Amino acid sequence: MSAAQPDTLVAVRIGNAGGVVVGIGQNEMFIASDIPAILEYTRKLVFLESRQMAVVTRAGYFVQTLDKTPVDAAIHEIAWDAVSAARGEYRHFMQKEIFEQGRSLTDTIRGRIDFESGCVTLPDVPLTPEEALRLKRLVTVACGTSAYSGLVGKFLIEKLARIPVEVDYGSEYRYRDPILDSDCAVLAITQSGETVDTLAAMEEAREKGARLWSIVNAIGSQAMRTANGYITMQAGPEIGVASTKAFTASVVDQYLLGLYLGQLRGTLSQAENVEHASALAKLPDLVGKVLDQAPKVAALARKLFHYSDFLYLGRGINYPIALEGALKLKEISYIHAEGYPAGEMKHGPIALIDESMPVLAIAIKDSVYDKMISQIEQAKARRGVVIAIATEGDEFIATKADHVLYVPDVPPLLSPILTVIPLQLLAYYIAVERGCDVDQPRNLAKSVTVE
Numbered sequence: 001m002s003a004a005q006p007d008t009l010v011a012v013r014i015g016n017a018g019g020v021v022v023g024i025g026q027n028e029m030f031i032a033s034d035i036p037a038i039l040e041y042t043r044k045l046v047f048l049e050s051r052q053m054a055v056v057t058r059a060g061y062f063v064q065t066l067d068k069t070p071v072d073a074a075i076h077e078i079a080w081d082a083v084s085a086a087r088g089e090y091r092h093f094m095q096k097e098i099f100e101q102g103r104s105l106t107d108t109i110r111g112r113i114d115f116e117s118g119c120v121t122l123p124d125v126p127l128t129p130e131e132a133l134r135l136k137r138l139v140t141v142a143c144g145t146s147a148y149s150g151l152v153g154k155f156l157i158e159k160l161a162r163i164p165v166e167v168d169y170g171s172e173y174r175y176r177d178p179i180l181d182s183d184c185a186v187l188a189i190t191q192s193g194e195t196v197d198t199l200a201a202m203e204e205a206r207e208k209g210a211r212l213w214s215i216v217n218a219i220g221s222q223a224m225r226t227a228n229g230y231i232t233m234q235a236g237p238e239i240g241v242a243s244t245k246a247f248t249a250s251v252v253d254q255y256l257l258g259l260y261l262g263q264l265r266g267t268l269s270q271a272e273n274v275e276h277a278s279a280l281a282k283l284p285d286l287v288g289k290v291l292d293q294a295p296k297v298a299a300l301a302r303k304l305f306h307y308s309d310f311l312y313l314g315r316g317i318n319y320p321i322a323l324e325g326a327l328k329l330k331e332i333s334y335i336h337a338e339g340y341p342a343g344e345m346k347h348g349p350i351a352l353i354d355e356s357m358p359v360l361a362i363a364i365k366d367s368v369y370d371k372m373i374s375q376i377e378q379a380k381a382r383r384g385v386v387i388a389i390a391t392e393g394d395e396f397i398a399t400k401a402d403h404v405l406y407v408p409d410v411p412p413l414l415s416p417i418l419t420v421i422p423l424q425l426l427a428y429y430i431a432v433e434r435g436c437d438v439d440q441p442r443n444l445a446k447s448v449t450v451e
């Protein structure tokens with residue numbers, strides 16, 4: 001801005017981390033670092049590339065490079081409906097977004113899988129069977145909730161496509177001189193598509209010649225535009241700072257990616273494809289069944305909200321859910337919470353357990369069920385208050401834990417999508433009981449576009 005030209009704003013983008021969006025309104029213009037900030041005012045957007053500048057006045061704008069070559073920048077029309085971002089009947093956006101998950105997952109799955117043949121199509125991730133077979137490794141980079149989604153995805157993609165998957169935080173990956181080549185694919189998971197650490201990790205991957213994919217919710221975001229291939233979450237706008245529906249949608253996207261890669265690489269039989277497809281088709285309904293238990297979770301929150309430390313335990317594919325459950329609680333209720341792989345409890349956290357430390361144990365009927373029961377017994381022996389997330393019909397666990405929240409029985413690979421929901425609800429209701437600002441928790445931002 002310059003006092004000499006009070007009606008003009010100049011926006012410049014340098015480098016590929018951190019975006020600049022110019023919004024075109026009627027007799028008004030906008031500049032932002034992320035799309036949702038201006039979506040309420042306009043859906044006509046122009047994105048600057050590196051070393052481009054926009055000169056914006058109330059009446060219009062032009063784009064040029066820093067050495068003054070004019071640029072004919074494309075105008076993108078964003079389809080998100082600002083109305084669908086309204087809170088409607090809900091008290092908070094986060095509550096609305098938790099309850100939207102049945103619908104958002106239907107949208108995520110729709111059109112991408114043929115339920116008769118089990119065949120997955122991801123047209124925006126172009127790949128030949130030869131290229132898929134050449135892939136030696138997949139590296140997932142992400143931050144926050146998206147990173148925990150990536151940890152679930154590691155189990156899914158390794159199991160379905162038999163490709164080793166490594167998961168790292170964007171903020172770590174960019175600084176560790178990673179080993180990559182053209183037989184590696186780097187998958188960035190980001191709800192906003194604008195998280196600077198994730199974008200910087202993508203940049204690192206591009207420079208090292210890896211294939212670059214992204215899973216994004218924000219259509220037209222930088223992580224979508226700069227990748228060689230992308231899968232959208234189809235979750236619709238997520239407004240609450242604590243991410244919920246983007247988590248489950250991105251896990252389902254990784255399930256689809258695992259099936260897609262598995263089909264191209266021939267690691268899945270026809271019968272297995274059909275089985276996975278039919279399990280996915282049932283998922284949104286089952287999510288609805290978990291959400292029906294919200295009043296029970298709210299009642300439990302009233303018993304737990306005064307505690308100041310929580311331990312979340314899980315194993316295998318539900319270990320990342322312990323991390324995500326603990327993250328949700330700390331983000332919005334400011335209660336100290338730790339997620340741990342249950343088998344590690346004896347190497348430290350057990351020293352903390354007494355009657356003032358509730359223990360959340362994800363103990364569904366899978367191959368590590370007996371081990372989880374023994375962890376619950378150990379926590380009880382130290383007078384811990386145990387809340388179990390268990391499989392419907394498991395009455396035995398009710399004799400071990402103080403409180404049980406049930407989820408329907410699903411194939412283990414899909415279980416994280418159900419077990420995370422009671423934990424989202426619990427964090428939400430505890431934060432409400434404590435009078436916290438659920439949608440705008442202190443010190444946090446929805447998209448972190450600076451380092």
Ligand code: G6P
Pocket residue numbers: 143144145146189190191192193194195198241242243444445446447448
């Ligand atoms: C912030 C948000 C989190 C989010 C993380 C990554 O910390 O508060 O909810 O998980 O950024 O965001 P992204 O948009 O990259 O998924």
